[in-house]
Amino acid sequence: MEHLHVKQLKEKRRNKIRENKVFHAVNYVLLALIILICILPFFNVLAKSLSTYGETVGIWPVDFTWFNYEYVFTTWPYFRAFFVSVGVTASGTVLSVAIMFAAAYALSKPDLPFRKGLMVFFIIVMLFSGGIVPNFFVVRMLGILNTPFALVLPSLVQVYNMILLKSYLEGVPKEIEESAVIDGAGNLQAMLYILLPIAVPSVASVALFTAVTYWNNYFSALIYLPNASQWWPLAMYILNYINTMPDVLGDQTLLLQKTYIEAAMIIVSIIPVLAVYPFVAKYFVKGVTVGSVKG
Amino acid sequence: MEQTPVKEQEALHSGAQAGEIRAESRTSGRMKDFSRKWKRRKTLLLFVLPAVILALIFNYMPMVGVLIAFKDNINFIRYSNPLEAFMNATWTVEHFQKIFSDPEILKYIGNTLIISVLKIVILFPLPVVLAIMITEVSSKWFSKLTQMAVFLPHFLSWVVIVGIFKSVLAIDGPVNQVLISMGLMDANSPTYWFGTDSLFRGLVVFLSGWKEIGYSSIVYVSAIMAIDPNLYEAAKLDGAGKFRQIWSITLPGILPTIIIMLIIRVGYLMDAGFDQVYAMISSVTRNSGEIIGTYVYRISLGENAGQYGLSTAVGLFNGIISLILILVTNWISKKTTHTGIF
Numbered sequence A: 001m002e003h004l005h006v007k008q009l010k011e012k013r014r015n016k017i018r019e020n021k022v023f024h025a026v027n028y029v030l031l032a033l034i035i036l037i038c039i040l041p042f043f044n045v046l047a048k049s050l051s052t053y054g055e056t057v058g059i060w061p062v063d064f065t066w067f068n069y070e071y072v073f074t075t076w077p078y079f080r081a082f083f084v085s086v087g088v089t090a091s092g093t094v095l096s097v098a099i100m101f102a103a104a105y106a107l108s109k110p111d112l113p114f115r116k117g118l119m120v121f122f123i124i125v126m127l128f129s130g131g132i133v134p135n136f137f138v139v140r141m142l143g144i145l146n147t148p149f150a151l152v153l154p155s156l157v158q159v160y161n162m163i164l165l166k167s168y169l170e171g172v173p174k175e176i177e178e179s180a181v182i183d184g185a186g187n188l189q190a191m192l193y194i195l196l197p198i199a200v201p202s203v204a205s206v207a208l209f210t211a212v213t214y215w216n217n218y219f220s221a222l223i224y225l226p227n228a229s230q231w232w233p234l235a236m237y238i239l240n241y242i243n244t245m246p247d248v249l250g251d252q253t254l255l256l257q258k259t260y261i262e263a264a265m266i267i268v269s270i271i272p273v274l275a276v277y278p279f280v281a282k283y284f285v286k287g288v289t290v291g292s293v294k295g
Numbered sequence B: 001m002e003q004t005p006v007k008e009q010e011a012l013h014s015g016a017q018a019g020e021i022r023a024e025s026r027t028s029g030r031m032k033d034f035s036r037k038w039k040r041r042k043t044l045l046l047f048v049l050p051a052v053i054l055a056l057i058f059n060y061m062p063m064v065g066v067l068i069a070f071k072d073n074i075n076f077i078r079y080s081n082p083l084e085a086f087m088n089a090t091w092t093v094e095h096f097q098k099i100f101s102d103p104e105i106l107k108y109i110g111n112t113l114i115i116s117v118l119k120i121v122i123l124f125p126l127p128v129v130l131a132i133m134i135t136e137v138s139s140k141w142f143s144k145l146t147q148m149a150v151f152l153p154h155f156l157s158w159v160v161i162v163g164i165f166k167s168v169l170a171i172d173g174p175v176n177q178v179l180i181s182m183g184l185m186d187a188n189s190p191t192y193w194f195g196t197d198s199l200f201r202g203l204v205v206f207l208s209g210w211k212e213i214g215y216s217s218i219v220y221v222s223a224i225m226a227i228d229p230n231l232y233e234a235a236k237l238d239g240a241g242k243f244r245q246i247w248s249i250t251l252p253g254i255l256p257t258i259i260i261m262l263i264i265r266v267g268y269l270m271d272a273g274f275d276q277v278y279a280m281i282s283s284v285t286r287n288s289g290e291i292i293g294t295y296v297y298r299i300s301l302g303e304n305a306g307q308y309g310l311s312t313a314v315g316l317f318n319g320i321i322s323l324i325l326i327l328v329t330n331w332i333s334k335k336t337t338h339t340g341i342f
Helices: A002-049 A067-073 A076-106 A114-125 A131-140 A149-155 A159-170 A174-182 A189-196 A200-216 A217-224 A234-243 A252-256 A258-293 B003-025 B026-071 B081-087 B096-103 B103-123 B125-135 B140-155 B159-167 B174-181 B197-225 B229-237 B242-267 B274-280 B283-289 B292-301 B308-337
Strands: none
Touching: A002 A258, A002 B125, A002 B140, A002 B159, A002 B197, A002 B242, A067 A258, A076 A114, A076 A149, A076 A159, A076 A189, A076 A200, A076 A234, A076 A258, A076 B026, A114 A159, A114 B026, A114 B308, A131 A217, A131 B026, A131 B081, A131 B292, A131 B308, A149 A200, A149 A217, A149 B026, A149 B274, A159 A200, A174 A189, A189 A200, A189 B026, A200 A234, A200 A258, A200 B159, A217 A234, A217 B274, A234 A258, A234 B159, A258 B140, A258 B159, B003 B081, B026 B308, B081 B159, B096 B103, B096 B308, B103 B125, B103 B197, B103 B242, B103 B283, B103 B292, B125 B140, B125 B197, B125 B242, B140 B197, B159 B197, B159 B274, B197 B242, B197 B274, B197 B283, B229 B242, B242 B308, B274 B283, B274 B292, B292 B308
């Protein structure tokens, strides 16, 4: 009887170990599949960007050519759009983070006059928007319609980012700043030289969120720059290129190669993102985790 | 219209007076407290000033601008000054009546809800599953590789993602090629994925999942990491297998996170994703794909531009429902899990 019981137990244990082994094997296989689903589309577009019109491109170039890249690198409007995106992203990110950090610094002080009222003021911004048409007319009345300012200014206030920064600053021990204030530092100095260096991780993740938002944004160009294609950012330029037919009267190959050129445009546009991605990914992860535990 | 600012001023003024009276009638300690605060911290208000000014211009002015929704045919061409055009138009509530009677608008509201609900029902559980799978990986480099690969699509523009899939799912693209060679598709009538109305919603959900599942899983990965490892050790000693451990330890451990995420997600029900849908849609797929966001754009500034009043009314209607949803879901979140977004 006793003997049988031990045997059963051993059998059970073996089954468990086998179950775990099977579980891990299946898990690895499934994850490998998921990785493939995530990256194969990129390889297809990469291969296509190096191919000549003809047979279906898989993940290897067909009839290898540099033509698509030559075309992209010699198309001035594409480059202009690239530089507009760089400029808009850089200025938008710097301004937005600076303005949000300053506001977050002030709002993190419990004895700021009108603090509650100001918080309500900003939360309303987060909860309700006037919508496309009123936004459009405000931008028009300001005289910045069809100018690059309309790509930067309307989205500078990012309340969610401000709240993230504020809750980070609230977690910094008061004594650190107070000692500096006793030494005669004003608010501005305390913010710039004491708190900013401490808050680098959260400022970095907020800056990266903002930069990604600006880099990927085509909505602002769509509604605020209808008649200023010379100021279109890259995303808007590519969307427009995909959705319009090229002037075929001049060159037939442009029509045949169109989707291949699009592939090259897409690849060039994601290179900046891919270049910084491995270095900054950890800040994104941090930012998300900070956001999730915030009460 | 000209009277409104005056009224507002009056209201502000009387409000301020009332405030003063109330403050005086209470203990003077509060006043003293405030004046001390004011003396010490008034320069701090300068730090908030840029944000306040920008919000007033780009967020509060448009909120006043929703009054366009109550105006009939504002003529922006005849009057170059938008304010003048606004004041010369007649008041109406017609646009709001239209929202509830026009079958076209009702259809687009329906599309918005269907796409949004499909996204929640199909996509919401997947990041949880993925997070569990990622945390079960014991090899460090494989775990890193997986995370890098699945987070990446989140950082790309919808324009780029739609561009990528227009290539992958092209009528003569690699996916169709594979399906044909496997005998799953007729070579003579390959599927045009982006140009078939009945496939559009499925495609929207699929692409949304491809872009966001990985990134959404981060929050669950960190929640799982926070679970006490001793619990798993104890379960192992008791003879619990992997599935039992996931069911009895991991899932209960991250349940609060799941609930918060679900509540926040439901709050954004009315937002089916303008950036995504606009980049994907064409006139062929409008029937099942047009959502409130793209419709509001199309009839005001897009293809069928000019119906500013109706567009603003539909946007306002959508905004109010969203606001109520967010407030309610946030309230529920605070009641049940003691966390909310504000």
